[in-house]
Amino acid sequence: MDMDERWVNRSPAIMLETFHWFRGEGFDCIVEDLLALPAETGVLAEGFRLLPRLVAPLLTAPGQGVWLLPTPEFRRAAFDRRGWEIPGRTGDPERAARNLLDRDRMFTDRLRGETRRLHLPTVEVSTAMTEDEVIDTVSRVFRM
Numbered sequence: 001m002d003m004d005e006r007w008v009n010r011s012p013a014i015m016l017e018t019f020h021w022f023r024g025e026g027f028d029c030i031v032e033d034l035l036a037l038p039a040e041t042g043v044l045a046e047g048f049r050l051l052p053r054l055v056a057p058l059l060t061a062p063g064q065g066v067w068l069l070p071t072p073e074f075r076r077a078a079f080d081r082r083g084w085e086i087p088g089r090t091g092d093p094e095r096a097a098r099n100l101l102d103r104d105r106m107f108t109d110r111l112r113g114e115t116r117r118l119h120l121p122t123v124e125v126s127t128a129m130t131e132d133e134v135i136d137t138v139s140r141v142f143r144m
Contacts, residue, residue, distance in 0.1 A: 003090045012102035021048040022107055031058070048107070052114035059120075066141040067115050068134070071126045072105050 007015075016022060027049050034043055052067060059065055070078070079097070087096035115122045121141045125134055 003086070003096075004092070007086055007096040007099055008090050008092045010099070012099050012106060015099060015103040016106045016110075019103070019107075022051075022110075024049060024051050024054050027051070027054050052111060052118050052120050056118045056120060063121070063141055063143050066121045066123060066138055067111055068125050068138075069108050069112055069115075069122050070104075071124060072101060073127050074125050075101055075104050075108075077127050 020026075030045065030047070030049060034045060037043060046068075055065055079101070084093070084097060086100060087093040090096040112122065114120075123134065123137050123141070129137075
């Protein structure tokens with residue numbers, strides 16, 4: 001697909017359903033890498049591939065995992081800060097940006113539903129939170 005076919009002409013729902021990372025692709029490789037680390041080493045792993053339904057069976061105690069759920073405003077601000085490479089490479093950057101943000105909102109909604117169903121902790125991250133507030137909140141989940 002060219003950039004317009006991928007980001008402008010497809011619906012955000014189709015983008016969500018066809019994005020391999022949102023489907024757990026590569027999860028087994030992540031687990032393999034983590035298991036190769038020394039047991040006494042603390043590890044913080046993050047990424048789209050760490051889906052609640054895949055991680056939950058591996059947790060052995062409460063507070064071993066937390067999912068950060070960005071608000072749509074936070075996602076927009078994050079993209080604005082680091083730059084919008086993808087939309088700028090399309091024929092309709094505004095629509096591509098809207099589609100990308102809508103796809104990510106739907107993914108976050110999916111994560112929210114999975115974490116609720118599995119009783120896993122989450123932190124809603126908004127633009128109103130400082131970095132220290134996010135760190136403090138996550139630290140409380142991990143009982144640090």
